[in-house]
Amino acid sequence: EPDSVVGDLHAMATSNDVGGARLLEFLEEFDLPSIIPLADEVIARSEQAMRDAILRVPDGMYRHSLTMDGYSEPGRPGEPDREVPITLACTITVTGDTLHIDFDGTSPVAPRGINVVMNYTEAYSTYGIKCALAPDVPNNEGSFRPVTITAPVGSILNCQPPAPVAGRHIVGQWLPAVVHGALAQAIPDQVIADGSSSLWITQFSGSDNRQGGDGAGGGRRFSMAFFNSGGMGARPTKDGLSSTAFPSGVRGVPAEIVEARAPLLIMERSLRPGSGGAGTHRGGLGHRLVIRADGTTGDLRFSPFFDRTRVAAPGRDGGHAGGLGDYFLREIVPSDPPLPPQRPHPKANTHVPQGMEIVMDLPGGGGIGDPRGRDPERIAADLRDGYVTAPG
Incomplete structure (x- = not known):
């Protein structure tokens, strides 16, 4: 329904114009040739703040898994459909000022449109980490450099074409929960x-x-x-x-x-x-x-x-x-x-x-x-x- 979104498009274009003009005014006021050095400093400080937050988590491996309702598969002739639950499993490894999340043990790709692509997995996993460890640190490249994520290729969290993904939020939005379940073993006073x-x-x-x-x-x-x-x-x-x-x-x-x-x-x-x-x-x-x-x-x-x-x-x-x-x-x-x-x-x-x-x-x-x-x-x-x- 184009009439439902045309106002949003106009608002975004206008906001972009205003933001660009304000940025140019800022650079002129402080006699700066570019915003890049300031951005680099924000990114560097964000990275250090996240590393400092990870350092406060005891070194170790923390494992957690949870089960979702899942989806249904057609039963054999004369039999009802079969419900297939989904397991999300993760191991968080904290070493000094770095943190790694591995989703080995997670269910395989599903025939329904609820599979998750890797960038979506990375986004919601790092969000869960940030909420627990450093909610006040800005979102940028630096704040996530100390965090790495892996998921088995062919799992529901790292699907490959032509796996259907339209409803990926159903699974992907559970990732903070499984991440928090692991972190709760180390920092229960910081996790919901x-x-x-x-x-x-x-x-x-x-x-x-x-x-x-x-x-x-x-x-x-x-x-x-x-x-x-x-x-x-x-x-x-x-x-x-x-x-x-x-x-x-x-x-x-x-x-x-x-x-x-x-x-x-x-x-x-x-x-x-x-x-x-x-x-x-x-x-x-x-x-x-x-x-x-x-x-x-x-x-x-x-x-x-x-x-x-x-x-x-x-x-x-x-x-x-x-x-x-x-x-x-x-x-x-x-x-x-x-x-x-x-x-x-x-x-x-x-x-x-x-x-x-x-x-x-x-x-x-x-x-x-x-x-x-x-x-x-x-x-x-x-x-x-x-x-x-x-x-x-």
């Missing part, structure tokens, strides 16, 4: 617990009969994708953030924007009580999102990219796991007798029949520490705010 990890991308398509036109179904064809996030894992000294995108940092789209751009109604967007893993520090909550069609002709299709519906975010140091995610279709007006909810595969394109609405329960983050050590005042506040419910 596991959270929901990958974004829940909600992609819709069909006919928009609010606009008129000559598209299929009598209206303008539309396609819209927007992002939703579950809870982050607990922090070493604080609760996890609720419904916050980590590691992507992507913001959710306001309901008003969704409803203005597509024939959809967001009926509910609310935090899920109890979905954050209990602990001395509680995991962040996921949220519930309820969506129904508004002005389609029964041709609405929904393409989810969801994980953490079978494997919850684990807690750490006695903390409890976060709540699992869920996704189903239910009747808007219950029939007599009511039909049970339909649960399509969370990574499969689905037709949404008229009279049905989509319910998404996003997962929560894991807790840190024994729940019995939680401050009673914080327990009371959670009950008062509806983040948890009283037993019974």
Whole structure:
């Protein structure tokens, strides 16, 4: 939809013009022939700051692995589809002021479009390192020179052509979690617990009969994708953030924007009580999102990219796991007798029949520490705010 992005293109071009003019003014003010010497100094200082941070991690090898929901493979004739979980494994080796991450032991390339190319693996792995060791150091070449990364060729984290990669975020955005799991053995006070990890991308398509036109179904064809996030894992000294995108940092789209751009109604967007893993520090909550069609002709299709519906975010140091995610279709007006909810595969394109609405329960983050050590005042506040419910 070009009309949706042309304003962004104009804004980027204008910002580039303004930035270039300001840079020239800066060089003239300080009588500098080039910005390169300053950039080189920033890069050198960033490298040294990262090396200093790595030096504070005890030398050693730290291993961790985790399991994702994965994907499904067609079963033999007469048999159901087979679910194939995905394993991400890493070994972090710290030697002086250098750090190496090796992903040997990770699952092989998948037949589905969730494979990850090596540059994506490098990006999310180094991001996990930086968050834990040196969050205040600028992002540049220097800050990552002390960190090296390898992954077996042909693994899901180092796929080769023609492996499909369109949904690589589903796997790639788990990399900080596996990296943090290894680092937690050395520097637990600098690492958060596991959270929901990958974004829940909600992609819709069909006919928009609010606009008129000559598209299929009598209206303008539309396609819209927007992002939703579950809870982050607990922090070493604080609760996890609720419904916050980590590691992507992507913001959710306001309901008003969704409803203005597509024939959809967001009926509910609310935090899920109890979905954050209990602990001395509680995991962040996921949220519930309820969506129904508004002005389609029964041709609405929904393409989810969801994980953490079978494997919850684990807690750490006695903390409890976060709540699992869920996704189903239910009747808007219950029939007599009511039909049970339909649960399509969370990574499969689905037709949404008229009279049905989509319910998404996003997962929560894991807790840190024994729940019995939680401050009673914080327990009371959670009950008062509806983040948890009283037993019974």
